[in-house]
Amino acid sequence: MTREASILNAATRVFAAAGYHAARMAAIAREAGVADGTVYLYFRGKRELFVALFQRGFAEFLAGLDEALASSTPPLDALCAYHLRYLGARYDLAVITQVEMRHSDPELREDIGRIVRPYFDRIEAAIAAMPHDADIKVARRMVFGTLDEQVTAWVRSGGAFDLASLAPEVSRLLRRALGGND
Amino acid sequence: MTREASILNAATRVFAAAGYHAARMAAIAREAGVADGTVYLYFRGKRELFVALFQRGFAEFLAGLDEALASSTPPLDALCAYHLRYLGARYDLAVITQVEMRHSDPELREDIGRIVRPYFDRIEAAIAAMPHDADIKVARRMVFGTLDEQVTAWVRSGGAFDLASLAPEVSRLLRRALGGND
Amino acid sequence: MTREASILNAATRVFAAAGYHAARMAAIAREAGVADGTVYLYFRGKRELFVALFQRGFAEFLAGLDEALASSTPPLDALCAYHLRYLGARYDLAVITQVEMRHSDPELREDIGRIVRPYFDRIEAAIAAMPHDADIKVARRMVFGTLDEQVTAWVRSGGAFDLASLAPEVSRLLRRALGGND
Amino acid sequence: MTREASILNAATRVFAAAGYHAARMAAIAREAGVADGTVYLYFRGKRELFVALFQRGFAEFLAGLDEALASSTPPLDALCAYHLRYLGARYDLAVITQVEMRHSDPELREDIGRIVRPYFDRIEAAIAAMPHDADIKVARRMVFGTLDEQVTAWVRSGGAFDLASLAPEVSRLLRRALGGND
DNA sequence: AATGAATGAGCGTTCATTCAT
DNA sequence: TATGAATGAACGCTCATTCAT
Numbered sequence: 001m002t003r004e005a006s007i008l009n010a011a012t013r014v015f016a017a018a019g020y021h022a023a024r025m026a027a028i029a030r031e032a033g034v035a036d037g038t039v040y041l042y043f044r045g046k047r048e049l050f051v052a053l054f055q056r057g058f059a060e061f062l063a064g065l066d067e068a069l070a071s072s073t074p075p076l077d078a079l080c081a082y083h084l085r086y087l088g089a090r091y092d093l094a095v096i097t098q099v100e101m102r103h104s105d106p107e108l109r110e111d112i113g114r115i116v117r118p119y120f121d122r123i124e125a126a127i128a129a130m131p132h133d134a135d136i137k138v139a140r141r142m143v144f145g146t147l148d149e150q151v152t153a154w155v156r157s158g159g160a161f162d163l164a165s166l167a168p169e170v171s172r173l174l175r176r177a178l179g180g181n182d
Numbered sequence: 183m184t185r186e187a188s189i190l191n192a193a194t195r196v197f198a199a200a201g202y203h204a205a206r207m208a209a210i211a212r213e214a215g216v217a218d219g220t221v222y223l224y225f226r227g228k229r230e231l232f233v234a235l236f237q238r239g240f241a242e243f244l245a246g247l248d249e250a251l252a253s254s255t256p257p258l259d260a261l262c263a264y265h266l267r268y269l270g271a272r273y274d275l276a277v278i279t280q281v282e283m284r285h286s287d288p289e290l291r292e293d294i295g296r297i298v299r300p301y302f303d304r305i306e307a308a309i310a311a312m313p314h315d316a317d318i319k320v321a322r323r324m325v326f327g328t329l330d331e332q333v334t335a336w337v338r339s340g341g342a343f344d345l346a347s348l349a350p351e352v353s354r355l356l357r358r359a360l361g362g363n364d
Numbered sequence: 365m366t367r368e369a370s371i372l373n374a375a376t377r378v379f380a381a382a383g384y385h386a387a388r389m390a391a392i393a394r395e396a397g398v399a400d401g402t403v404y405l406y407f408r409g410k411r412e413l414f415v416a417l418f419q420r421g422f423a424e425f426l427a428g429l430d431e432a433l434a435s436s437t438p439p440l441d442a443l444c445a446y447h448l449r450y451l452g453a454r455y456d457l458a459v460i461t462q463v464e465m466r467h468s469d470p471e472l473r474e475d476i477g478r479i480v481r482p483y484f485d486r487i488e489a490a491i492a493a494m495p496h497d498a499d500i501k502v503a504r505r506m507v508f509g510t511l512d513e514q515v516t517a518w519v520r521s522g523g524a525f526d527l528a529s530l531a532p533e534v535s536r537l538l539r540r541a542l543g544g545n546d
Numbered sequence: 547m548t549r550e551a552s553i554l555n556a557a558t559r560v561f562a563a564a565g566y567h568a569a570r571m572a573a574i575a576r577e578a579g580v581a582d583g584t585v586y587l588y589f590r591g592k593r594e595l596f597v598a599l600f601q602r603g604f605a606e607f608l609a610g611l612d613e614a615l616a617s618s619t620p621p622l623d624a625l626c627a628y629h630l631r632y633l634g635a636r637y638d639l640a641v642i643t644q645v646e647m648r649h650s651d652p653e654l655r656e657d658i659g660r661i662v663r664p665y666f667d668r669i670e671a672a673i674a675a676m677p678h679d680a681d682i683k684v685a686r687r688m689v690f691g692t693l694d695e696q697v698t699a700w701v702r703s704g705g706a707f708d709l710a711s712l713a714p715e716v717s718r719l720l721r722r723a724l725g726g727n728d
Numbered sequence: 729a730a731t732g733a734a735t736g737a738g739c740g741t742t743c744a745t746t747c748a749t
Numbered sequence: 750t751a752t753g754a755a756t757g758a759a760c761g762c763t764c765a766t767t768c769a770t
Contacts, residue, residue, distance in 0.1 A: 019286020021203050025740060035756045099286045104201020138351045141331040149327025152284065156295060169320045177359030207765060217731040383650020385567050389761060399735045463650045468565020502715045509695025513687040520659060533684045541723030571744060581752040
């Protein structure tokens, strides 16, 4: 594992455990097994490290999503299953996603928003690809909000249940909500 | 207005504008027109002030909700309309709710969770009161997640559209999702 | 002595002993007998503390100078005597003056320059008030440079000789240099 | 140009532009076209590099001075002309001389003092070589202070005038000050 | 109850220097 | 010799909280 990768991994663990503000750069460095200053050779600062972490996690998420969407499963079902399976297998990332996506630092929030937007587009496309009679924006927020809240509950429970197994019920309800059942 | 109330009001404005971490106790005191030390005569500290704020806001929200639920409207529709109408008229509170409800400080998050739980019970009761075939937990998270995400989008937009007017479409979709249409 | 005054006194000692860069705010606070944060209640930061120190020292210097110039002694002689007497009685201030007046931080240097300029005007006025045939700028630099270098040598020696007693010889040579002897 | 020489040249530029404290070893290395570590093969550290720079610059200055003093011009006049001509043609070196000669780091200041002393001896010798009635130390400081302050003013002006052309007026005034006019 | 001056722990970041290659 | 990635000590400043008045 490259130094950069171990720093990112360490950062994921520390940010997830402590939250952005309480996370200490020194703790990340120690967790990564490098000196404090070394972190700054790879990332400009705390904020950049966090954004980079988020960005790469999301890029991987999106890449996998596109693969999942390419299968023969109806897009919305594929998307729901993928969302819950992906985060259900990455507790730390899920924590970060839930906790930090609505961050109080406006700049950070904007960075995050820019990173997440492509996912919103995928959701809208998945909805548009099925028969439905819903307001597309309200529907998109319903889909994301529903999935996101399942993850939040899972994180709140400390990962006590199997997130991925919620997929069938979630997508059944969402499909029916959108009016695309026949 | 009592001193306590003006401190709470000031805190609402400051927390909403700056976020929990960037909010300065001194700014809250100044905004409330009291000395720094005075805040501590009414609230043990920053965290407690924030929790108190959240708690009272939520208590009022819940009280109004119960009134709304007492009308002849179907509970779920009443709840959706109320949620969007209430926050749609209180931008600062909405910001705080969205941004801070999933806070990175674990202790704070737990406090918030305890405060919000009664609302989850109301949502589950509203679902139970209608014909439906959904998993109650998944459904409750769908309802809350859907409503919450509408608010988040509204906050992100800077309050650029009318939140309350989304209610009919939101409750139509939710009703259909739950299978309670006939 | 007010807190502000004790901080300024402490700062004078610490800056003189260590130089601007090596001087630690914590050392100044400790020397002043206050907490670290207290310094920042009176001065915006290290730079501002230094400039304030310089400014007040110089203001006092200038006020005393104007008094000295008001006597019946020829201005240039009064000025030389005053310069050497004033700094000769304030070793720490002399150190700061010599060491920091030509500071490498451009902003700081500019602040210092602005503060010192009025003294240059007084010197030029003192020269103009006597019969002389010298270029006024070259002459002003000669007067200041000559006085300044006596102080530098005194500081370098650790204050080992009596600075004020150099005044007669210094002003005799300067008077003669300017061509004002008859 | 040897590596050592290019490092010294780079250091001159960087120290002049940024000042001792703000000068970065990495910047010097980059400017010299060598790796960071390479600088330490030639100089023990930042301080030593600076002292070496100053030392060599001064050695060259002194060598040229001795040549200038060997001419038939009266020593003091030769010295003044040389001082102003030499620095007037080397802005970077002049900046370093003015800004850093009275450095706040005591050890560095002592090194510098040791390096400059031979020049003081030359000045005293030049004074001694002419008829005069002045205290030799006061006179030496007058000569150096006067010259130095011309350079300081020139540096402060950003090199806006011709330094060397001040020589006749400077040495005229100094000669007259010392009482060596006939 | 109210004040607000004082406190002091806490931390992100820089950069001279080292050393394995 | 030369490299440049890695090191880690060092420090100015903030701000929640306290407490003498």
